[in-house]
Amino acid sequence: MLHLSLAVASTRPTWPDVLVFAASAAVIIVGALGVVGSSNPVHAALSLVMTLFGVAVLFIEQEADFLAAVQIIVYAGAIVVLFLFVIMFLGVDRREDTNIEPLTGQRPLAFVMVAITLGGVIAMLATSHWVTGAHQVVGPIQGPITKATGAPSGEVAQLGKNLFTTYLFAFEATAALLVIAVVGAVVLARRPAISERDDAPDAAHALSSPAQSVSPAQSVSQPQSVSPAQSASESEAVAGSEAVAGSASEQGVPR
Amino acid sequence: MSLSAGWYLGLAALLFSIGAVGLLVRRNVLIMFMCIELMLNAANLTFVTFARVLNDIGGQALVFFVLVVAAAEVVVGLGIVVTNFRRRSTTVADDLHSLKG
Numbered sequence: 001m002l003h004l005s006l007a008v009a010s011t012r013p014t015w016p017d018v019l020v021f022a023a024s025a026a027v028i029i030v031g032a033l034g035v036v037g038s039s040n041p042v043h044a045a046l047s048l049v050m051t052l053f054g055v056a057v058l059f060i061e062q063e064a065d066f067l068a069a070v071q072i073i074v075y076a077g078a079i080v081v082l083f084l085f086v087i088m089f090l091g092v093d094r095r096e097d098t099n100i101e102p103l104t105g106q107r108p109l110a111f112v113m114v115a116i117t118l119g120g121v122i123a124m125l126a127t128s129h130w131v132t133g134a135h136q137v138v139g140p141i142q143g144p145i146t147k148a149t150g151a152p153s154g155e156v157a158q159l160g161k162n163l164f165t166t167y168l169f170a171f172e173a174t175a176a177l178l179v180i181a182v183v184g185a186v187v188l189a190r191r192p193a194i195s196e197r198d199d200a201p202d203a204a205h206a207l208s209s210p211a212q213s214v215s216p217a218q219s220v221s222q223p224q225s226v227s228p229a230q231s232a233s234e235s236e237a238v239a240g241s242e243a244v245a246g247s248a249s250e251q252g253v254p255r
Numbered sequence: 256m257s258l259s260a261g262w263y264l265g266l267a268a269l270l271f272s273i274g275a276v277g278l279l280v281r282r283n284v285l286i287m288f289m290c291i292e293l294m295l296n297a298a299n300l301t302f303v304t305f306a307r308v309l310n311d312i313g314g315q316a317l318v319f320f321v322l323v324v325a326a327a328e329v330v331v332g333l334g335i336v337v338t339n340f341r342r343r344s345t346t347v348a349d350d351l352h353s354l355k356g
Binding site (some may be wrong): 021035041055064070071083086106110111121125137138158162170173177180182185 | 258262263264265273274282313322327329331334339
């Protein structure tokens with residue numbers, strides 16, 4: 001169907017590969033249609049889980065084992081749970097009438113525009129040479145041969161090495177981003193009554209308040225306020241690295 | 256050896272299109288967020304495909320960052336949804352017309 005002329009020669013795929021791709025493609029498409037089509041937000045969230053699992057299988061199929069694990073843990077385990085939590089919390093799990101079209105002609109227009117975009121992308125995929133620059137800018141997926149095992153180090157080791165060398169600055173920036181996101185979520189989720197009391201300098205107010213999202217802010221801000229001997233940047237780095245290291249497992253906690 | 260990259264890229268394009276249609280058509284803010292997640296996943300699939308085809312770990316590193324940004328975006332976005340729901344008791348995007356002239 002699609003001829004992608006890339007310089008890397010690919011051998012013929014075996015039938016398990018074809019089977020895995022076909023099955024996960026079906027799962028992905030059905031899940032995506034479920035997200036778009038279901039009128040109940042809970043069903044949409046569960047369909048989203050389906051799609052995410054399919055994508056994770058395709059990650060494994062393409063030698064991205066670590067990303068597949070992160071995909072399951074972060075997306076299916078944290079983000080979708082967060083979605084479900086908000087849906088249940090707000091009580092908006094009743095059905096939405098999808099037949100009402102408030103903007104006349106918007107719906108067919110959306111379909112036409114997206115069909116044009118998809119057609120363009122597929123046509124570009126089928127006809128053009130995608131890769132014009134150098135291959136392998138950052139590093140190979142399989143690392144050098146290690147002495148311990150006699151086999152090349154896998155993509156997990158390579159990914160870790162590159163995250164902490166080539167992408168070190170971006171990695172630190174994601175730490176700051178996560179901390180800012182946590183603080184922003186806490187600020188947004190506060191009730192107005194508590195934010196009025198915010199003027200009081202006493203931290204005991206915040207601790208005794210009934211809002212469930214106060215404790216992450218405490219755990220983030222405490223190292224800075226409790227230990228003045230520690231320099232501010234150092235404690236910030238500690239908090240940031242904690243946020244990133246725990247990003248896989250703690251995504252559900254701060255909200 | 257898995258299938259050629261064209262199949263994966265085509266699937267990613269299709270997934271992105273479904274997400275885009277959902278984002279344009281649906282009016283529930285929560286479902287619009289989920290459609291954004293679909294589009295991000297399509298981009299991730301493209302990244303991983305090119306990482307495999309070009310034998311470059313950089314594509315996978317970028318997927319890692321996309322995951323982090325997606326998580327942060329969902330946190331702040333859902334915080335805004337919750338805050339807005341407290342004020343207006345709705346998650347339908349069409350009901351948010353306070354700034355309409």
